[in-house]
Amino acid sequence: MKILKYIGIITLSLISFSAMAQVPAPGEAQKEPIAIMNAYAHLGNGEVIENSVVTFEDGIITNVADATTIRMDLSKFKVIEAEGMHIYPGLIASNTIIGLEEIAAVRATRDQDETGEFNPNVRALIAYNTDSEIIPTTRFNGVLYAQTTPRGGRISGSSSVMDLDAWNWEDAVLKNDEGIHLNWPSKLRYPRWWLGETEWRENEDYDKEYEEVKSFFKDAVSYKEINNPETTNLKLEAMKGLFDGSKSLYIHTDRAKEIIQSIQFAMEMGVKKIVLVGGDEAYYVKDFLKENEIPVVLEETLRLPSRTADPVDMPYQLPNLLHKAGIKVAIGQWGEVMQVRNLPFSVGTAAAYGLGKEEALKMVTLNAAEIMGVDDKIGSLEKGKIASIVVSKGDILDMDGNQPVYVFIEGRQVTLEAHQQRLYKKFKNKYED
């Protein structure tokens, strides 16, 4: 009886979910060439054109130029007049669980963390829910791409780069299984509050955990050399791309010692592309990172310093400090999934603390695209790249300015309004009547 009752509840809640889930349909394919005129263009590669013309056709950018000098025949174009507005390449959110989690407190809606320690074969993209209500709220602020990334375990699985406007995950994917995510063992363990501890503890299993990672990688190296293995090992199969450069290894770790140790390790194992994710203490090992040309995906800027003695604005300054040290930096967003929409403001804050607007923007456009190996397709407003474009009323990095008016993904104009805007209108109307 009890079980039946639960099933009843589950079914009911599914129905109510689907009743609410009215995520707008993806935009229609681009039918005619479009020209966006006279906007202040932020190209995403650090450059600006104060008065620009941006044209695109069949979802591909065909021209980005200075409107004051270029002469074009616009008769075949649909012209969008954007004087006073700002135009950007779509922002890219690195290392998110977008599409994998809907409501943090409801277990049934969480799909990011598979059981087990070594899951390189687990693929985030197939769980990516294009009908997530989180997606339209994110797009609404100019974030058009996300690296959807699994969590948990020692190796969480593979991430993919998705666009945020699609009928299904197959349509959404821009680059599938581009990287494997390794959560490097920590030398310190979090205090167990429930036992009254306030100090971090030494991780006595660190060496053991290190050995586990090492033996897994050794097996992976050995496996790739065997032409026709008698037994196919899905896990080791998934690791192959790390050694031929077709996949990146994303190492998640924060503290200085672990950063050095994990990266040294990966290089020794013959991993071709290594990315550091997290890197709270990256500043202390900046020379090492620079020397080995390791790019860093930083956690969101809007967080507290990790130590009391740190400058109060340490996380705000960190992107600039690493940039100045010659390191390629992207800013990610991996706290609560709802916060991905605040990525522009995370970047804006970094801009305010020494980085400057264009360099800051780069950290969620071209830098992010380069790190994920999709810079041939997205990341900047350049001829030949995919026409994923945001036209905002004002400065997209500032709250008041961040008001996308036209959003295109692959040239398709995207509907911005969704659940939240519908509720807004519903009740605004109620009070205005």
Place this chain on the structure above:
Amino acid sequence: MRKLLLVCFSFWLFSSYAQETYTVNGVKDERPGLHAFINATLHLDYQTTLENATLVIQKGEVIASGKDINIPKGAIVHDLKGKHIYPSFIELSSNIGMPKTENGRSPGPQLGPKKEGAYNANDAIKAYFKAHEAFETKDSDADKMRKAGFGVVLTHNQDGLVRGTGTVVALHNGPENEIILKETASQHFSFDKGSSTQDNPSSLMGAIALIKQTYLDAEWYANQNEMVDVSLNAFNKNKNYAQFFDAGGDKLYVLRADKLGDEFGVQYIIKGNGDEYQRLDEIKATNAQLILPVNYPEAIDVEDPFDALNVSLAEMKHWEMAPYNLKMVTDKGINYSITSDGLKDASKLADMLSQSIDAGLSEEQALKALTYNPAQFIKMGDKLGSLTKGKIANFIITDGSPVKKETKIYENWVQGNPYKYQDYTLPELAGNYTLTVGNDEYQLEVSGMPGKENFKIVVNDSTSYDVKSEVSKQLITLSFKDESKEEAGKIRLSGWLKEAGLGGNAKMPDGSWAEWSASLNEDVSPAKEDEDTKEEETEEKSDIGSLIYPFVAHGNKEKPKAESILIKNATVWTNEADGVLENTDVLLENGKISKIGKNISASGAREIDGTGKHLTPGIIDEHSHIAISRGVNEGSEAVTAEVNIEDVVNSEDINIYRQLSGGVVASQLLHGSANPIGGRSAIIKLKWGYSPEEMKIDWADKFIKFALGENVKQSNWGERNTIRFPQTRMGVEQVFEDAFTRAREYEAEWKAYNNLSKRDKANTSAPRKDLELETLVEILNSERFISCHSYVQSEINMLMEVAERYGFRINTFTHILEGYKLADKMKEHGVGGSTFSDWWAYKFEVNDAIPYNAALMHGEGVVTAINSDDAEMGRRLNQEAGKTMKYGGVEVEEALKMVTLNPAKLLHLDDRMGSIKVGKDADVVLWSDEPLSIYAKAEKTIIEGTIFFDRDQQEDKLEAIRAERARLVAKMQGEKSNGKSTQKAKPKSQIIYHCETEIENYSSLK
């Protein structure tokens, strides 16, 4: 090789006085117990020293002491030439001989007490516990204390908030009947509920509230005959004894314990934490006598620069300053006793005291705090703490001051019973001797203390022979192999002490006998060497860092002071009818805004150029959980109106400073949202460096936290938490209905009582005073105002209706994420809304949370604020307010009001705060840019005319932190290379509280 014949022998030699009531098996063996100690340096008390004096004891009591004392006939005479006698130490913080208890946790909810019998409603109230009844001699523990110089302890069961009585026990391995010196000396309290697994209290503020309620219950209990409560009964009796409070935690806990006592006219003797120097003025003002630990931290291993990052500045500074605590407390005129509690074992005591003496503490003061003061604290000055006639014969025999680590304690006499640790009658043998064995001559080097000598034959600088040795009272036996000889065997010497050295018979390797003798060459005086090295140490240690307030990184050497400040030529956002004034001057004087206008000049005022900058009222956070000690939720019961955040404000939280850096000047510190009726809140100004009391806004109205929804019905607390009422929104209404019904009845009961004639009153017992209901009555009478955590419209409507039924209004709905759905009703009810700008999707009930909420409520005329609920977001509330412009198009000045004037209104502070207006408090922020822009940085945050955050000084401050750390790292490295032990560097972690942080003594459950 050295061999110890004389292992420290610790046994008491005879039981001198038989127990009166016990049957003797055999013949009565009562001995005189008469001893005379002569030629001693006698320290009668901590300040009186007599040379060549005599102490006479009989049957455990001092019968005479001083100079020119006649030695009674039959006394056993002990010649203490060159030795010292001190009164032994008294330990006031001990659980020796008490039953073992362990702190436990209930696997599931435990709403009531587990102890069976007519006991208190809460298991943590153990007033019934009588230490003298439970006490059992445990000599292995006692012996550790004796070795360190203690003779008496006040022992109590260190378990529970109210721990029952303490008993004074002599550290003699005798029958309990005889060694208990005072059955009941004290009653004990703490902030730690101990072994109780009952859910309540789960937080520090809950513990404080429970102790308060216990005082009130006990008072009521004394005049009623409705029920029996063994604990309350005992509590009332125990009031007559000295009251001790173990304020474990940090210095702020000492202040909390004292404040609690003040409410009930009790002056506790408070056990502190060794960091009192960090808030000395406030500690002094308590007038409390203290019990202070000496568990100074070891230096931290900072060799690895990355590991060293993990050590906080406060930890490093405390390492350096901890030994100075006693000296600083003494200089302040605070009376205290010293405890060995907290040391790994008592044997470390002298080592620690030596450090304090190097730090300037006088030996006399240290002795006073170990003897005289503790005797006074337990009102036993007539029996303990000195060695005058009539005192208990508790003393130690030493070779010097017992508060120095090099001093040897030979014997510890307890109640006239000797415990011998080192034989002072043993000869002092250390020195260099010329040893003659037959015809051969050797250089013999003897080092070490009597009984622990090390013998060595030195051939030359690099070669020596080990000598096996045995030294007993009468005989010296040595053996060694002469490597220069061909014979395989050893030379064996047996001898005794002679006038001019040592001598006796030798058995040679070939079996022949020979004579041997050893004569002293010269003095080796290790004592002198010690002194030299110590002087150096003292010099080194005198170089210590300065105190900072609060005692964490970014603290100030001096508390910032108010000044006259003239801000010139800024863009001033007044929040008044004047709107935004360009190129305007604002003068701050005496903590107030005194002038607003153009071309103001003020002589003596500090001028700040505001050109290109923006001046706004300070940000006020309606919903914050920073600066709170040990728990933001007392979620153990559905109604906990008795708890008060004001009791647990933590002035040392770095997040205060971080909020200042974001332009925040004031915050409401709210109880969490774990239960429908939570605790009372504290409203503070962020006066970084000041004490908790100084931070509280004393003129503010009183507020309380209520909550609705998933948190209070425990939806996300895991499978076990399905018992506490309520589990549904339906139940939540009934919690309120019940609470206010009871409150009304309670008020009526008291009214009826108060209206009685004087005579009737005398014959009627007063109703029980209930802190929870008192608070609810305040709400009914609009003397306390509700800020209610809320999400879904149905329950918001419900609470407004409940309030209306009981004739009051809800003041604020906080979070109020569906406020936009019923903004019209909120307006009608007169309630404000304090919301997140854009949070949603973290749980089911926020599915309809939209970022347009603030705009819609504001549009309907609801007083709307944006709050943080989060230490991180709290420092950029200007950005959050900026989002209301994006979502819903709120006009910029109105958006600014949502984090300044509007929260001031919601907190009833707007008479003095929230706008820039002449006469209001000078709480202003100077921004680098338009205040709601992402590019705006708070450059100066000013509270009541005091600059608490100055961005221009950040570099200097950081440089000072770097320099101080570097100095301390070098010092710690020195410690390590001197061979002192160090501890590993481990980062401390700070829990950042949110509404949802359900805290059970630190546990986090989100």
